[in-house]
Amino acid sequence: MDSPLGLRLKSLGVQAEDLDVFLQAVQRRVFVAAHANVIREGDVAKQVKVVLAGTACSYRRKEDGSRSILSFHHPGDFCDLHRYVLSDLERGIGIEALTPCTVAVIDYQNMDQLLSRPALASAFWRASMLEVALYRERLSSAGRGSAIERVAHLLCEQLARREAVGIHAPQLPFSQIDIADAVGLSVVHVNRTIQTLRMQNVLSEVKRAIEVVDRKTLARIAKFDSRYLDMPKLLSKWAVQVERAGD
Amino acid sequence: MDSPLGLRLKSLGVQAEDLDVFLQAVQRRVFVAAHANVIREGDVAKQVKVVLAGTACSYRRKEDGSRSILSFHHPGDFCDLHRYVLSDLERGIGIEALTPCTVAVIDYQNMDQLLSRPALASAFWRASMLEVALYRERLSSAGRGSAIERVAHLLCEQLARREAVGIHAPQLPFSQIDIADAVGLSVVHVNRTIQTLRMQNVLSEVKRAIEVVDRKTLARIAKFDSRYLDMPKLLSKWAVQVERAGD
DNA sequence: CGCCCCCTTGAGCCGGGTCAATTTGGGTGG
DNA sequence: CCACCCAAATTGACCCGGCTCAAGGGGGCG
Numbered sequence: 001m002d003s004p005l006g007l008r009l010k011s012l013g014v015q016a017e018d019l020d021v022f023l024q025a026v027q028r029r030v031f032v033a034a035h036a037n038v039i040r041e042g043d044v045a046k047q048v049k050v051v052l053a054g055t056a057c058s059y060r061r062k063e064d065g066s067r068s069i070l071s072f073h074h075p076g077d078f079c080d081l082h083r084y085v086l087s088d089l090e091r092g093i094g095i096e097a098l099t100p101c102t103v104a105v106i107d108y109q110n111m112d113q114l115l116s117r118p119a120l121a122s123a124f125w126r127a128s129m130l131e132v133a134l135y136r137e138r139l140s141s142a143g144r145g146s147a148i149e150r151v152a153h154l155l156c157e158q159l160a161r162r163e164a165v166g167i168h169a170p171q172l173p174f175s176q177i178d179i180a181d182a183v184g185l186s187v188v189h190v191n192r193t194i195q196t197l198r199m200q201n202v203l204s205e206v207k208r209a210i211e212v213v214d215r216k217t218l219a220r221i222a223k224f225d226s227r228y229l230d231m232p233k234l235l236s237k238w239a240v241q242v243e244r245a246g247d
Numbered sequence: 248m249d250s251p252l253g254l255r256l257k258s259l260g261v262q263a264e265d266l267d268v269f270l271q272a273v274q275r276r277v278f279v280a281a282h283a284n285v286i287r288e289g290d291v292a293k294q295v296k297v298v299l300a301g302t303a304c305s306y307r308r309k310e311d312g313s314r315s316i317l318s319f320h321h322p323g324d325f326c327d328l329h330r331y332v333l334s335d336l337e338r339g340i341g342i343e344a345l346t347p348c349t350v351a352v353i354d355y356q357n358m359d360q361l362l363s364r365p366a367l368a369s370a371f372w373r374a375s376m377l378e379v380a381l382y383r384e385r386l387s388s389a390g391r392g393s394a395i396e397r398v399a400h401l402l403c404e405q406l407a408r409r410e411a412v413g414i415h416a417p418q419l420p421f422s423q424i425d426i427a428d429a430v431g432l433s434v435v436h437v438n439r440t441i442q443t444l445r446m447q448n449v450l451s452e453v454k455r456a457i458e459v460v461d462r463k464t465l466a467r468i469a470k471f472d473s474r475y476l477d478m479p480k481l482l483s484k485w486a487v488q489v490e491r492a493g494d
Numbered sequence: 495c496g497c498c499c500c501c502t503t504g505a506g507c508c509g510g511g512t513c514a515a516t517t518t519g520g521g522t523g524g
Numbered sequence: 525c526c527a528c529c530c531a532a533a534t535t536g537a538c539c540c541g542g543c544t545c546a547a548g549g550g551g552g553c554g
Contacts, residue, residue: 511541
């Protein structure tokens, strides 16, 4: 099983029967057009959604109407586990497809069953911890750091996360507006920043697209340390853990 | 059991026997002096640490030597669950006591046992989700937002989290340096910001202390929406969930 | 009693924001 | 195939919040 979701689950330490059970649960699918909402802000959800293909983002709208992007969702990512776990919390967060997306739908009732399997429950926990790590990392990059550093960091993170699920293309499906909303800079300045990166031959000159040419330099600019996404290493401990649980 | 940790666990939905079992596990304690390290950056840990009393913060040191504070830990908070879950990840994060702290120590081996109880495992998951929510909230406040908004948001969050574990004092044990490192502003500007808040009678004039006088105005300035910390509401779903699991 | 850490204050600079046009393409109906 | 429309990308001018550098105050603790 080499689908992004399969890779993702394996990287979280889900194996054999548990993997099958989970993959059974994501048979029901929905297709979402680019720029459409996967979940509208304020919706009450009764299912958990998982991105199978395409790229989405979760965002919040501020009172002044501006959008802040909280995170991107690549294939294999859960969109709204937080709603399932913390119910009412997180109303006000919407999810939008950036490209056409295929999304799997899991009823809460079904989730309950999945969670009764310890291996899956702990995998979900690990996924949440990883999300914490992402935010933590983003915070230290976004809090301080120049514009170029922030943008570079964002791109590095997304590339790394996509690679983790087998997507090695150097293009990222973001508009400059998306990037601006994600890193908290103005569109104008994001534009200038990207031009700088293009001039340094870090991004390609291809217009209307974000294509990373020089990954190494990008990482240097971003001060990006990919260790925090390196699942194999992260699981060094859990390989043991999981086996023990299977005894 | 009204200790902060007890309150915390209850608010995560831990009840009865599970509660007792957990509280048994935190009998071993360590005292840490103010400004000492609870965990040194780069240390390899073999235990999980839980703050029982006092306030700590986790931080990362940048190459230029500056400190960024990633989060504060109040009584009832785990300090380094992430290390337990994601092993090697998160080397480079240190934890420092801001005030004298009492810290409980749980061996990894012991954690494994605790996690074999589904109610505790899911409580930990919920705690991680809550942490995600904290970071998410912080990100949208820190990303954009003026200095005064960011500082106010930080203070609101900390007050709310302390209240959740029964600490209602309006004073927060942070130096202005701590605040600067946490919100990503210069100390100088944090100072000016705090003076502004004092002039508006939001903070008291008491020097060398952060004492919130006008909570309501502070929240308005911060655009702080405490729902994301409102555990009772968050658990509306889990109250059912937990009982079902106990069947 | 003196040192050191934190808090203050002042001056000047600059990264990034805002406002406002303009260009570029891709998609679309005719 | 062509004229048109709209969202995204660009560019230029100007402004300001927050940073840096630098120099004092205190107050607590050894």
